[in-house]
Amino acid sequence: MFELDMRSRKPIYEQLVDKMKELIMNELLKTDEQLPSVRQLATELSINPNTIQKAYRELETQGFIYSVKGKGSFVNPNQKAIDKEKIVEMKKELEKLILEALYLGIPAQELISLIQDLDASKGGA
Incomplete structure (x- = not known):
């Protein structure tokens, strides 16, 4: 998978969370698709x-996921309707990172280009 x-300083569980979120956001894991069991993934x-x-x-x-007792964990079907609070929180985090990048001397145009490149690679306009 x-x-x-x-060897990363980032904890393994955080790496796992990031990888799973990436798979879900890129739709490699589909809505209501069952995730591997805890034991199966631990072994793998x-x-x-x-x-x-x-x-x-x-x-x-x-x-990002939901669990059904006795059945396992599944990809949450309604990722498009994430709480507005999460979107607001994400914007605040981005604002902090952008301000820090600007403070460190990264030109605004470079940040804009980065966003445009990421958008283009995800199939955006």
């Missing part, structure tokens, strides 16, 4: 099942 960097990635469980809990908290 994907690889994790065991050779990591502790508790780490997988922690990542799944975080994904559920963020609204």
Whole structure:
């Protein structure tokens, strides 16, 4: 499914959360698609099942997945309708990062180009 960097300073569960979010946002994992079981993924990635469980809990908290008792975890069908609060929160975080980048001397046009490149690579206008 994907690889994790065991030498990274970023905790494994955070790497897992980021990878799963990326797969969901790029629609490689489809709406209502069942995710691998905790044990299955732990075996596949050779990591502790508790780490997988922690990542799944975080994904559920963020609204990317939902779980059905006795059935497993699934991709949340309504990702397009994420809470407006999350969008506002994301904009605030972006604003902080942009201000920091500008403070560090990254030209505004370079940031704009980066956004346009990312948008183009995702199939945007």
